[in-house]
Amino acid sequence: xxxxxxxxxxxxxxLGAAALGLLFAKNRTAQHGLALLAGIGAWLCTxxxxxxxxxxxxxxxxxxxxxxxxxxxxxxxxVGAIFGVMCSTVVxxxxxxxxxxxxxxxxxxxxxxxxxxxxxxxxxAMYTGDIFTLFVFIELMVISSVVLVAISxxxxxxxxxxxxxxISAMGTLFLLVGIAALYATFGxxxxxxxxxxxxxxxxxxxxxxxxxxxMCAFLLKSAIFPFHFWQPDFHTTAxxxxxxxxxxxxxxxxxxxxxxLTNLMFTAEAPLIRGLLLVLGLIGIFFGSLxxxxxxxxxxxxxxxxxxxxxxxxxGIGWGTPAALVGAIxxxxxxxxxxxxxxxxxxxxxxxxxxxxxxxxxxxxxxxxQAMTSLLYLLGGLALAGVPxxxxxxxxxxxxxxxxxxxxxxxxxxxxxxxxxxxxxxxRTWQLMFQQPPPPDLKLKPKGDQTLAPMLLIGLCVVLGLxxxxxxxVASRAVAQLNDSQIYITAVLxx
Numbered sequence: 001x002x003x004x005x006x007x008x009x010x011x012x013x014x015l016g017a018a019a020l021g022l023l024f025a026k027n028r029t030a031q032h033g034l035a036l037l038a039g040i041g042a043w044l045c046t047x048x049x050x051x052x053x054x055x056x057x058x059x060x061x062x063x064x065x066x067x068x069x070x071x072x073x074x075x076x077x078x079v080g081a082i083f084g085v086m087c088s089t090v091v092x093x094x095x096x097x098x099x100x101x102x103x104x105x106x107x108x109x110x111x112x113x114x115x116x117x118x119x120x121x122x123x124x125a126m127y128t129g130d131i132f133t134l135f136v137f138i139e140l141m142v143i144s145s146v147v148l149v150a151i152s153x154x155x156x157x158x159x160x161x162x163x164x165x166x167i168s169a170m171g172t173l174f175l176l177v178g179i180a181a182l183y184a185t186f187g188x189x190x191x192x193x194x195x196x197x198x199x200x201x202x203x204x205x206x207x208x209x210x211x212x213x214x215m216c217a218f219l220l221k222s223a224i225f226p227f228h229f230w231q232p233d234f235h236t237t238a239x240x241x242x243x244x245x246x247x248x249x250x251x252x253x254x255x256x257x258x259x260x261l262t263n264l265m266f267t268a269e270a271p272l273i274r275g276l277l278l279v280l281g282l283i284g285i286f287f288g289s290l291x292x293x294x295x296x297x298x299x300x301x302x303x304x305x306x307x308x309x310x311x312x313x314x315x316g317i318g319w320g321t322p323a324a325l326v327g328a329i330x331x332x333x334x335x336x337x338x339x340x341x342x343x344x345x346x347x348x349x350x351x352x353x354x355x356x357x358x359x360x361x362x363x364x365x366x367x368x369x370q371a372m373t374s375l376l377y378l379l380g381g382l383a384l385a386g387v388p389x390x391x392x393x394x395x396x397x398x399x400x401x402x403x404x405x406x407x408x409x410x411x412x413x414x415x416x417x418x419x420x421x422x423x424x425x426x427x428r429t430w431q432l433m434f435q436q437p438p439p440p441d442l443k444l445k446p447k448g449d450q451t452l453a454p455m456l457l458i459g460l461c462v463v464l465g466l467x468x469x470x471x472x473x474v475a476s477r478a479v480a481q482l483n484d485s486q487i488y489i490t491a492v493l494x495x
Contacts, residue, residue, distance in 0.1 A: 004052055007061040007074050009045035010084060011124045013038045014091075018116035025109035032099050035112045039092040042123065046084040049127075053081040054474070058481070058491035060129070068492060069190035075129025077488055078478035079329065083126045083256055086333045087249045089460070090340045091119040093453040094241040097344050100450025102351050103239050105151045111239075118144035118245065125253045129492060131182065132189045135175050138221065138253060142168050145238075145246060153356060154237040161237075167230040171220035178213030181206040192492035195264045195485055203268075211266045215273060218261065222254030222310055225283045232291075235303040236358075240347030240449065243299065247306045248340040252332055255313055262317065263325075263482045274318045281314030282411055289421035298346045298429055299358040302339065305384070308422065309335045312395075315415055316402050322479050324402025329475040331395040334383075334464060338392055341457035342380040344449075345373055349433055352448035360429070365438030373451055374434035376458045381426030383461045386419055391464035398472065 017038030024030035052059055058077040062068065076084060098106055098115065105111055121141030128134045146168070150161035183189055185204045186197050198207065216227070223231035235246050258277065262270040288307025295301045313335070316328025349367040350358040357363060367373055379390065386396035396419065403412035438444075464471055481487050 003061050004049065004059045006045040006048040006052070007059055007076060007127060010042050010049060010088065011074075011120050011127065013041045013045065014116040014123070015120035018113040018120065021113040021116065022109075028107060031109075031112045032095075035095050035116055036099070038116060039088070039095040039119070042119065043085075043088040043092045046081070046088040046123070049076050050078075050081040050085050050474075053078045054477070058488055060492055069188050069193035072133055073129040073190065073492060074124075074127045075192070075488070075492055076127040077491070078474070078481045079259060080126050080256065082329060082333060082474060082478055083252060084123060086252070086336045087119075087122050087126055090245055090249045090336050090457075091122065093340055093344070093457050094245045096453035096456070097244065097347075097449065098241045100452065101239070101241060101347070102447070102449055103153050103356075105148075105153055105239050106241075108151060111148070111151070114144045114148050115242065118148065118242075118250075122245075122250060122253070126256060129191050130189050131179055131191055131194070134257075135172075135179060138175070139172065141250065141253070145242065145250065148242045149234060149238045152237055152239045152242075156233070157237045160233040164230050164234040167220070167227075171217050171227075174213045174217035174220065178210045178217060181210035181213065185210065190492065191260060191264060192489045196489050196493065198265055199267070199485065199489075201268065208266075208269065211261065211269055211273070214257070214261060218254035218257035219280070220254070221257070222251045223307065224254070224310060224314065225280055225287060225307070228284070228287075228307055231306070232300055232303045235306070236297060236300045240344060240351075243303075243347070244340040244343040247303055247343060248336040251306060251310060252336065255310070255317075255328075255332055258317055259482065262320070264485050264488060267485065270320065274320045277314045278318030278408070278411060281311040281318055282414060284308060284311030284314065285415055285418045286311075289418050289425070293421055293425040293428075296361065297359050298350070298363055298433065299343065301425060301429060302343055302346065305422070305425070306339065308418065309339065309384070312399060312415060315411060316399055319402050319406035319408055321402055321405040322476075322483065323405040324399070325479040325482065326472065326475045327395070327398035327400075327402040329478060330398045330472060333471065333475075334391040334395045334461070337457050337460050337464070338380055338383045341454040341461065342377065342384065344454035344457070345377045345380065345451065346433075348373055348449040348451050348454070352444040354443060354445070360432055364432045365436045366442065366444060367434040368436070368438050370434070372455075374430070376451065376454055377434065378430055379458050380454075380461065381430050383465070385423040385426055387423075389465045391461045391468065394465060394468040394472070398475075
């Protein structure tokens, strides 16, 4: 369907609500009401885009009257549509959590507009069919998240924000150099047009250099080794609703970029790129899992855990078989729901601490009286570890099937073994927070953050574990479309 308005709705409903929210800077209730309506509207739009993808194929929205490939186009194919639903679901959960969050920064007039700007940039990055527009949306997302972390209640927020701003500048440099190299080589910024020209087999001087630059940029945006060092400080100091979005879906922008790199544009170089991603994925799995096992802070533990979980997704992309790619997409979707809910539950417990600390030495026993929060956290931890019948188990099974299809036995065995480390650090943290008795001198606040949002997200984790067929089927269709780049090229440029 050409110029489907739902594509624009998913991006500009949050951005429009952010602009309107500035008019209600002194009315927090109006701001939050606008944000909730925008979040629900964007979520419905992403579901509609996914539906039209399933029925009509890749959707194309031409911005302005310029003919393609010279004009800017938004092109959510089936993979982009799945990632769009993933993002809008977590963002809506973040907005719901913000309504009941007791952090001081949530009451600032700029918090909700910045949060919505981050959401708009995130949706745009998943939907764009133009590589320079991808840069614009990523920068909107980065700038918004940097300010949100800088204004957090954590006293280290400004330091973490400055650190990430400097590191992000390096990623921006990689991305801009790659974009410049592609434009100098092909005279185009449209992904479909670049893919069409690369499919001829010719490799001009700067083409492969552009691939290296773009890969480095996507690795940095997803905090993948060796570009991972900024992530724990930046994510841990963020306000809980922001941390939930950063660690679950913002890091997936780089994952989608890597899929575009290997399955759309540089298909001839894909085996080499996938081999590198396989190695980086294994490093990330063990580094992230062991660091999470040895860390001292519940939120920091989940930030390190993201390294390991992204590593599993990289294995699927690295294996590159249809079953492995299905596993990577299913894993990415389910991980977003699990990780965001766990971070919100951790925030709900730490918000009752006198100093809002999430350090394990402080938070031990703080959740002893919160039976429902304890149950939800246990379900989330078991899902992250891949215990049936939760959705994390489906992710692990889909990925194992991909490894078997690729006959990559050593990485497969190592990844299955590393999954046991996930169980260790999640059960350990759950026991410390919810099972041991609190210290006698611990004085908790009477009320903490509300748990409606993580309750709904954990409910989705249970539902997608018991009824996994639709998600796996949609992911299978997405991979079939992804492996035939001509479908994407024809949708954008015609025959």
